[in-house]
Structure formats: C-alpha cells, structure tokens
Amino acid sequence: MYGSRGVGAFAGRRASAAVLGAALLITGCSSSGDDKGKGQGDAAGVITQQPKEADPFWVNPEGLAVRKVAELQQDGKKAEAQQIRKIAEQPVGEWISPENPEEQARGFTEGADKVGRTALLVLYNIPHRDCGQYSQGGAADGNAYREFVDGVAKGIGNRPATVILEPDAVLHLADGCTPEQFHEERYDLLSGAVAKLKSLKNTKVYLDAGNAGWGNPDQIYDPLKRAGIDQADGFSVNVSNFYTTEDSIAYGKQLSAKFGNKPFVIDTSRNGNGPYTEGAADERWCNPPGRALGETPTVDTADPLVDAYLWVKRPGESDGECKGGPKAGQWWADYALDLAKASD
Numbered sequence: 001m002y003g004s005r006g007v008g009a010f011a012g013r014r015a016s017a018a019v020l021g022a023a024l025l026i027t028g029c030s031s032s033g034d035d036k037g038k039g040q041g042d043a044a045g046v047i048t049q050q051p052k053e054a055d056p057f058w059v060n061p062e063g064l065a066v067r068k069v070a071e072l073q074q075d076g077k078k079a080e081a082q083q084i085r086k087i088a089e090q091p092v093g094e095w096i097s098p099e100n101p102e103e104q105a106r107g108f109t110e111g112a113d114k115v116g117r118t119a120l121l122v123l124y125n126i127p128h129r130d131c132g133q134y135s136q137g138g139a140a141d142g143n144a145y146r147e148f149v150d151g152v153a154k155g156i157g158n159r160p161a162t163v164i165l166e167p168d169a170v171l172h173l174a175d176g177c178t179p180e181q182f183h184e185e186r187y188d189l190l191s192g193a194v195a196k197l198k199s200l201k202n203t204k205v206y207l208d209a210g211n212a213g214w215g216n217p218d219q220i221y222d223p224l225k226r227a228g229i230d231q232a233d234g235f236s237v238n239v240s241n242f243y244t245t246e247d248s249i250a251y252g253k254q255l256s257a258k259f260g261n262k263p264f265v266i267d268t269s270r271n272g273n274g275p276y277t278e279g280a281a282d283e284r285w286c287n288p289p290g291r292a293l294g295e296t297p298t299v300d301t302a303d304p305l306v307d308a309y310l311w312v313k314r315p316g317e318s319d320g321e322c323k324g325g326p327k328a329g330q331w332w333a334d335y336a337l338d339l340a341k342a343s344d
Contacts, residue, residue, distance in 0.1 A: 063088065096122065097125075104152075110159065118162055123164070131177040163197055175219075187227055207232045212243040217251065265309070269294060285319065287324075
C-alpha cells in the first residue's frame with residue numbers, strides 16, 4: 001500500500017513445524033553451538049552456527065532455508081545448494097504465528113538455549129495488521145492479542161530471547177495507514193506487550209520504528225513514546241525493507257537522539273543493493289528485483305548505538321502476491337537464488 005512499508009510478509013508456518021524443529025534439537029540432533037563446521041539436524045552437514053562472540057543468535061537446523069539446501073543437494077543441484085547455503089547458515093527471525101504461541105516460543109528458546117544461543121523472535125499479530133494489504137489480519141481483538149503475548153512470554157520463561165515487536169505497528173499509527181479509531185487500543189496493546197516481555201529475566205525487546213524511507217523521525221517520536229519505547233531495550237529499523245545499512249544507521253541515530261541515545265538494531269537481510277527505485281512507488285517494497293543479501297547478522301557493528309545487524313525478514317520468503325511472487329511468507333526459490341547470487 002505504501003512505498004514506505006516495511007513488512008509485507010507474515011511467516012505463516014504452523015506451530016507443529018516450529019516445535020518439531022526445536023524438538024529435534026532437544027533430542028540431540030544438533031551439534032554444540034560453538035562447533036562451527038559440524039552438521040546439524042536431519043540435513044547433516046548442511047549448516048553451521050556462526051562464531052558466538054560475533055553472532056550469538058541461533059541458526060534453526062530445521063529452518064526452511066536449511067531444508068531447501070538439503071532438497072537441492074538430494075536433487076544433485078550442488079551449485080544452487082551452495083547459493084542457498086548463504087541464507088541457511090545465518091540466524092533469522094522466527095515469526096510466531098497465532099496458533100499455540102506458547103508452544104512455539106518454548107520450542108524455539110529451548111532449542112536455542114540447548115546450544116548456548118539466543119532465539120530471535122518476531123511478534124507480528126497486532127489487530128488490524130498491515131492496513132488490509134498482503135499481510136492483513138492479526139489478532140481478532142485486544143483480548144486475543146493480550147492472550148497471544150501472555151502465551152509467548154510463558155513460552156520464553158527465563159531463557160534468553162530477543163524480540164522484535166510488531167513490525168510496522170507504530171509506523172502505521174504515524175503515517176495514517178491505521179484508522180484513528182484503533183489508535184488508543186494499539187498504544188495500550190504495544191505498551192502492555194513491552195512491559196510483559198520486559199518482565200522476563202533474559203528477554204530483550206526492540207519496538208519497531210519503521211525505516212529510512214518513510215518520513216521524518218519527528219513524526220514517529222510521540223507514537224513510539226506512547227507505545228512504550230522507554231521500557232524497551234531499543235528499537236528496530238528496516239524490517240523487511242531494503243534501505244542501505246548506512247541510511248538505516250543515519251535514520252536510527254536521528255531517532256535515537258530523541259530518546260537519550262536509545263540503541264537500535266537493523267534488519268540487513270536483503271539490503272545489499274539498497275532500495276528499488278523503479279516501477280510503482282507504492283509497491284517498490286514488494287519483491288523488488290535485483291536485490292541482494294546484506295551484512296550477515298552480528299553484534300560487532302562498530303557503532304555503540306547499533307546493537308546488532310539482524311536478519312529479521314527471512315530471505316527467500318515472498319513479500320506477497322506481487323511481481324509474480326507467491327503468498328506472503330511462502331518460499332520463492334527463484335527470488336532466493338537471485339538474492340544469494342547478487343551477494344557474491
């Protein structure tokens with residue numbers, strides 16, 4: 001809908017698949033978190049964890065990209081498998097779906113904790129989500145959303161987790177996309193979610209704050225305050241978008257200064273070639289061609305205000321049914337290969 005939109009994709013995996021992956025970890029199908037070079041999961045030899053000191057986040061050995069590498073290898077497509085391995089070996093966000101959120105959060109955090117890693121979770125279930133576009137939906141009402149957050153919190157428990165909270169939810173309050181009658185409830189739900197998740201012993205929360213291309217940081221200052229940014233560990237920028245790391249740092253620092261130098265994280269998953277500048281402006285964010293993988297996830301950002309480069313969006317999964325893509329969150333093999341090849 002908006003050229004400034006950030007998400008356009010909901011990872012619609014079901015809880016059973018999520019918990020299966022974590023269960024395989026728990027039953028001993030993974031290597032130690034620091035044993036770089038050893039295979040993990042059913043796709044033995046397919047992925048490795050990155051060095052923990054630079055990248056403490058968990059690579060799910062049953063992640064979709066990992067399974068795609070195994071399939072390509074089995075089909076004898078070694079060159080393609082090697083390209084998709086660039087995606088499979090990096091930790092990506094686990095987007096918690098509405099079905100059995102407690103079970104999913106428990107499975108992911110247990111799996112990560114077992115190998116000494118931190119789970120990266122994304123909550124994307126706010127009512128009236130995505131302004132009726134490709135990822136429309138969300139919880140039926142405020143009470144359903146509170147139950148969802150409570151379930152996630154119970155599932156995380158005292159295990160380490162980093163949560164990206166509701167991509168675009170605050171942005172769409174600031175840019176007029178979300179109707180006015182839903183604003184007060186959304187502020188209440190977001191601030192409540194921040195408080196609930198921050199009550200956990202080892203959970204960090206980053207409230208999403210849009211991207212470098214949407215507007216002036218002054219416009220989102222008050223909405224972020226009302227949504228609970230003061231209680232959060234920081235904010236996230238560029239989720240599922242393509243703005244360069246340089247531009248994202250500049251945007252983040254402008255916003256950070258307004259909150260007493262609040263730290264932030266940047267989604268670098270697909271920003272290697274920067275934003276798409278052709279075609280209809282209101283859909284440049286959706287499956288743009290010619291993009292590339294960005295900086296690999298790390299906490300070594302060389303900037304004290306940037307806590308991490310993260311892959312919040314899962315590279316290879318569609319933004320929606322645009323430019324020939326499948327439904328939002330579904331794997332698009334050709335697009336995944338293009339992203340990987342362009343990052344050579």
